[in-house]
Amino acid sequence: MIPAAFDYVRASSLAQAIDLLRDDPDGTKLLAGGHTLLPALKLRLASPALLIDIAGIAELKGIEIGEAGIRIGALTTHTELLASEPLNEALPVFRQAAGLIADPQVRNRGTIGGSLANADPAADWPAVMLALHAEFEIAGSKGLRRVAARDFFVDIFSTVLEGDEILASIHIPRPNAGTCFIYRKIRHPASGFAVVGIAVAMRLQQSVVTEISIGVTGAANHAFAGGDAADFLIGKTLSQENMDRAAKLLGETTACLSDRYASAEYRANLLRIEIRRALLALSS
Ligand SMILES: Cc1cc2nc3c(=O)[nH]c(=O)nc-3n(C[C@H](O)[C@H](O)[C@H](O)COP(=O)(O)OP(=O)(O)OC[C@H]3O[C@@H](n4cnc5c(N)ncnc54)[C@H](O)[C@@H]3O)c2cc1C
Structure with missing residues (x-):
């Protein structure tokens, strides 16, 4: 239960994290909440040479409720989604789903972006994203792109994310009144x-x-x-x-x-x- 040795960098911006990823996509892992990655490292299911800790990147945080839609930063934790009153008013399904994820310890650290990027076939958020017609903003060395949730999940633990890409945010159109x-x-x-x-x-x-x-x-x-x-x-x-x-x-x-x-x-x-x-x- 001891991970193989790795280098560790705490990235301070999205651009820095992408630069580091681009240098060695296969030997690098992003660390968000760590509730999937850290057990995988301990079991040596993953042994990256470099761990980029993205947890401090401000651009990947926050919940914004706008007229046309809702933006959720990839680093938003399950607990933040559970607790947000404005989000609950706009889309009560977030509170419902977040409350069903694991336990408070996991909810306090685990992030929606980590869950979606990990694409566990049994994770909760992917179903919610599909029902809400979400789009994912993805940042990489070639710039930004948006992918619809229905096109994002490819296979077990597999998505359309390229090796040098980071899931930055989730965008959900405002549903019609009465939904x-x-x-x-x-x-x-x-x-x-x-x-x-x-x-x-x-x-x-x-x-x-x-x-x-x-x-x-x-x-x-x-x-x-x-x-x-x-x-x-x-x-x-x-x-x-x-x-x-x-x-x-x-x-x-x-x-x-x-x-x-x-x-x-x-x-x-x-x-x-x-x-x-x-x-x-x-x-x-
Ligand atoms: C005991 C336990 C019970 C759980 N129960 C549930 C449950 O009931 N339902 C559920 O849905 N989940 C459950 N989970 C998983 C939990 O929700 C995790 O938090 C989640 O899967 C991963 O989020 P994280 O932020 O911890 O990601 P990490 O562990 O930090 O990362 C996971 C993977 O995603 C990559 N990654 C992370 N962020 C990004 C990003 N922004 N862009 C690109 N790649 C990224 C990492 O490199 C890594 O490969 C459980 C976990 C545990 C330990």
């Missing part, structure tokens, strides 16, 4: 990670679904948007029959993971149950 949200998950009893987690943003007008987006985590090798189920529900009421059909679609179109804890069949069943529960909660 309601939910995030719910079946927790792994030991870690608290999602065996299956579902985020839904939905707008009903006279009991008919006029807008809906669904983000799913835990079920497959990376988080994904439940597009077919969402498309099916547009223009329909949340009748038992329509919810069952949407749940079936979601189960059928997902290539579920299978591991020691949950078989693919079990996860597909949880998926069907959780989407029904989420829709039911939003319909009442």
Whole structure:
């Protein structure tokens, strides 16, 4: 449980961190909250030559609530997302999801940017980002680029981030008035990670679904948007029959993971149950 030797630099700006990353992308790791990276170092699952501590970079911090949208710095901790009143007013799903992450120790140190960049298939934030149509601002030696959440997650622990890139911030468009949200998950009893987690943003007008987006985590090798189920529900009421059909679609179109804890069949069943529960909660 002792990491291999590494050099350590505490970066004071985004530009400095990118310069250091560019010098040796394969041998360098960024350190944010450290709640994934430090255990990995101790278990020698990662042995970088250089650790760049980005925790002090001011440009990567803060929650800004604007007219058109919301900007969240990558270094914002789960606890800050849980505690922010303005964010809770604009997008209550943040408080809901943050409160379900692990325990206060993890929430106090872990960051949303670290969670998204790490792309654990069972992490909570990716589902929420997909349901909210988030875009990620990525900074690298070639400048800034924006990537939609639906295009960001590539595979287990894999994203579109290049070796010299840093996830800088998250941008979420303001939802239309009347949009309601939910995030719910079946927790792994030991870690608290999602065996299956579902985020839904939905707008009903006279009991008919006029807008809906669904983000799913835990079920497959990376988080994904439940597009077919969402498309099916547009223009329909949340009748038992329509919810069952949407749940079936979601189960059928997902290539579920299978591991020691949950078989693919079990996860597909949880998926069907959780989407029904989420829709039911939003319909009442
Ligand atoms: C006991 C325990 C229980 C947990 N339970 C849950 C849970 O229920 N749900 C959940 O979602 N998560 C859970 N987590 C994970 C937790 O949320 C971590 O905080 C998170 O995965 C990583 O964030 P971090 O800031 O600690 O990142 P770090 O550990 O510092 O970094 C993680 C990885 O991301 C890279 N990285 C970090 N920041 C950036 C950035 N801005 N740009 C590019 N790359 C970056 C690092 O180089 C590293 O490879 C748990 C962790 C522990 C230890």
